[in-house]
Amino acid sequence: MFGLETDIFILLAFSLLAACAFEFVNGFHDTANAVATVIYTNSLKPNVAVVWSGFMNFCGVFFGGIAVAMGIVNLLPVELLIDQNVYHSAAMVFALLFSAIIWNLGTWYFGLPSSSSHTLIGSILGVGLAFTFMPENSNAAGVNWSKAKELFMSLLTSPIFGFALAIIIMFILRRSLSKPLREIVFSEPKKNQPPPIWIRAILITTCTLVSFFHGSNDGQKGVGLVMLILIGIVPAHFALDNSQDPIQMKADLIGIEQAVSKIDSSRLSVTDRHNLATIKHEITNLNAQVSDSLPEHKLPLEKRMDARRSLLLISRNTKTILDNGHANLGPADAAYLKMQSGSEQGIRRYTDYAPDWVILMISLSLGLGTMVGWKRIVVTIGEKIGKQHLTYAQGASAELVAASTIGVSSYLGLPVSTTHVLSSGIAGSMVASKGVKNLQGGTVRNIVIAWILTLPVTMLLSGTLYAFFRWIL
Numbered sequence: 139m140f141g142l143e144t145d146i147f148i149l150l151a152f153s154l155l156a157a158c159a160f161e162f163v164n165g166f167h168d169t170a171n172a173v174a175t176v177i178y179t180n181s182l183k184p185n186v187a188v189v190w191s192g193f194m195n196f197c198g199v200f201f202g203g204i205a206v207a208m209g210i211v212n213l214l215p216v217e218l219l220i221d222q223n224v225y226h227s228a229a230m231v232f233a234l235l236f237s238a239i240i241w242n243l244g245t246w247y248f249g250l251p252s253s254s255s256h257t258l259i260g261s262i263l264g265v266g267l268a269f270t271f272m273p274e275n276s277n278a279a280g281v282n283w284s285k286a287k288e289l290f291m292s293l294l295t296s297p298i299f300g301f302a303l304a305i306i307i308m309f310i311l312r313r314s315l316s317k318p319l320r321e322i323v324f325s326e327p328k329k330n331q332p333p334p335i336w337i338r339a340i341l342i343t344t345c346t347l348v349s350f351f352h353g354s355n356d357g358q359k360g361v362g363l364v365m366l367i368l369i370g371i372v373p374a375h376f377a378l379d380n381s382q383d384p385i386q387m388k389a390d391l392i393g394i395e396q397a398v399s400k401i402d403s404s405r406l407s408v409t410d411r412h413n414l415a416t417i418k419h420e421i422t423n424l425n426a427q428v429s430d431s432l433p434e435h436k437l438p439l440e441k442r443m444d445a446r447r448s449l450l451l452i453s454r455n456t457k458t459i460l461d462n463g464h465a466n467l468g469p470a471d472a473a474y475l476k477m478q479s480g481s482e483q484g485i486r487r488y489t490d491y492a493p494d495w496v497i498l499m500i501s502l503s504l505g506l507g508t509m510v511g512w513k514r515i516v517v518t519i520g521e522k523i524g525k526q527h528l529t530y531a532q533g534a535s536a537e538l539v540a541a542s543t544i545g546v547s548s549y550l551g552l553p554v555s556t557t558h559v560l561s562s563g564i565a566g567s568m569v570a571s572k573g574v575k576n577l578q579g580g581t582v583r584n585i586v587i588a589w590i591l592t593l594p595v596t597m598l599l600s601g602t603l604y605a606f607f608r609w610i611l
Contacts (some may be wrong), residue, residue: 145489147369149228153367156235158461158503161360163253164336165195165507171560172349172508172539175533175566179327180343184277188509189351196505199361200354202499205551206355208490210362211369212450213285214262229271229607234261235363237600245588253555253592255431258359260596268601272608279314284458292552297562299591300539304566307535323531324401324571339528344537351544352556359553361492368496371444379491382444383435387428390485394452394478397471405464409508413455420448449489528564532571536563558589585591 172195182190197496238261242254266281316325322334332338368376378384387419395573427441437445456479459465460472467475478484540560547554 146224150367150371151225153228153235153371154499156232156239157360157367158499159311160235160239160242160258161357161500161503162507163239163246164356164360164547165192165504166246166510171556172345172352172537174347174560175537176341177529178528179337179341179533180330180332180476181338181529182345187345190586191345192505194346194349195353195508196501198355199357199501199504199606200351200353202350202354202358202548204358204361204490204492205359205363205496206517206548206553207365207492208486209285209289209551209553210258210262210359211365211490213282213289214261214266214366222320224371225415225431225611226292226608227373229611230265231367231370232607233268233600233604234265234366236603237261237264237596238255240599241592241596245592248538253293253557253589254356254358255555256551256558256589257593257596258363259293259553260593261600263593264600264602265604266598268604270338279332279486282454284454289553292554293558296554297558300536300543300559301562301566301569303510303539303543304535304563305570307347307538308531308570310565311531311535319411324529326529327330337534340534341530341537341587344534344541347541348537348544348556348560349508349540351548353501354548355506355544355553355555357500360504361497364409364496364500365492373443373444377442378437378488381491382437382488383486384428384432384437385435386425387485389429390478391425393474393484394456396458397467397475400467400471401459402466405466406459407462407464410462410464417452417455420451424448424452433448449485453484453486529571532564532567533569535551536560539563 172191173182173184176182176187177184178318181187238254238257239259241257246283263281264288270281311323312320323337327333335343356490365376395418398414401414403414406414409569427437460476460479465472465475480486537560540556540563542601544554544560
């Protein structure tokens with residue numbers, strides 16, 4: 139494969155297998171988020187529900203785009219972390235994979251609706267922070283903190299939004315439905331008896347939407363994880379999208395150079411002046427690379443990682459200067475630089491990509507994982523969050539909240555926790571029925587504790603494992 143040495147090939151194969159294992163665990167860890175209500179309300183048989191959910195998760199990964207995946211990749215400035223020692227890159231990969239899998243399996247075993255999103259992001263941050271203290275780190279940059287802040291806000295606000303939106307939906311249902319319909323919708327499921335056909339249709343639809351959007355968000359995190367592995371271990375082959383012609387980069391660089399030359403550096407802060415100088419320097423480097431002879435319209439293997447580093451530095455520094463608001467550019471130039479630094483039409487199209495085989499591999503792993511392991515957490519979601527059993531209205535409201543929140547987040551390229559959005563939606567629906575006293579304090583406390591602990595524990599675990607693997611590899 140790519141003419142790799144045997145030991146590097148084994149490292150790569152093992153890493154990809156571990157990534158598939160993580161996504162498989164993610165599937166059965168988070169399955170209950172989609173199937174809990176249809177199983178609990180007898181709308182679908184468990185075997186039918188998990189197979190259908192697995193299929194829709196597969197579709198969500200395959201057709202959901204890669205915006206979330208690139209958010210994961212860009213959280214860790216991998217182009218700064220890796221060096222000529224491929225085993226250091228392997229240490230990074232193994233540390234974040236093992237810490238994520240260990241925490242996911244542990245919380246699943248105890249039936250806690252923990253977040254795979256928090257787990258993976260915490261593991262990545264732990265590796266980045268550990269690298270900050272490595273002796274060979276001259277950049278002191280192990281984490282892309284601007285991206286981390288964006289992801290933190292998404293993970294923090296989405297459960298709060300889910301809780302509030304579920305209360306609003308329940309209020310609307312109570313006010314808008316006639317009394318006979320309210321009595322049906324707000325009743326608890328009868329044992330082994332399916333609900334009326336129209337309620338079944340609503341619940342199956344919401345299950346389908348949650349499953350699809352779970353794939354488009356959580357599954358894309360797996361795609362991002364695999365891209366981190368590929369860029370870290372075989373950067374020459376995956377640092378750039380080889381389907382893009384680097385010669386086309388010339389026109390992009392000319393346009394960026396002309397636009398940034400209009401920035402009045404005297405109005406910039408000291409930091410932004412340095413950013414501007416970096417942009418101009420990297421444009422010069424890239425122009426030199428793409429002006430050389432390019433056989434088969436591809437950059438030489440040994441230059442692709444440097445080109446990736448230059449492209450990302452240009453993009454990030456341009457975005458930083460624009461966001462700080464002191465660039466003093468005309469609307470056309472500002473819009474052009476914004477497009478170049480942050481859209482699929484700009485220079486990020488050369489770095490932000492995922493091969494079809496990666497998406498297919500993660501789709502299958504998540505879809506197959508979804509088909510097993512659902513029983514432990516279904517009970518937690520159906521019976522242990524509230525003191526009363528889940529009603530049809532509560533189940534549909536919570537899943538509608540989850541589907542809409544995850545769908546919007548995927549569109550914006552932001553990872554969210556399917557687990558926490560749905561759990562908070564169910565909690566909101568319980569509060570809407572009989573107030574806060576309707577929540578089971580023990581279960582809610584355990585979920586909150588898992589939510590609070592996931593990031594620091596996985597960061598500590600992955601950082602420790604990174605240091606350990608660096609020592610033994």
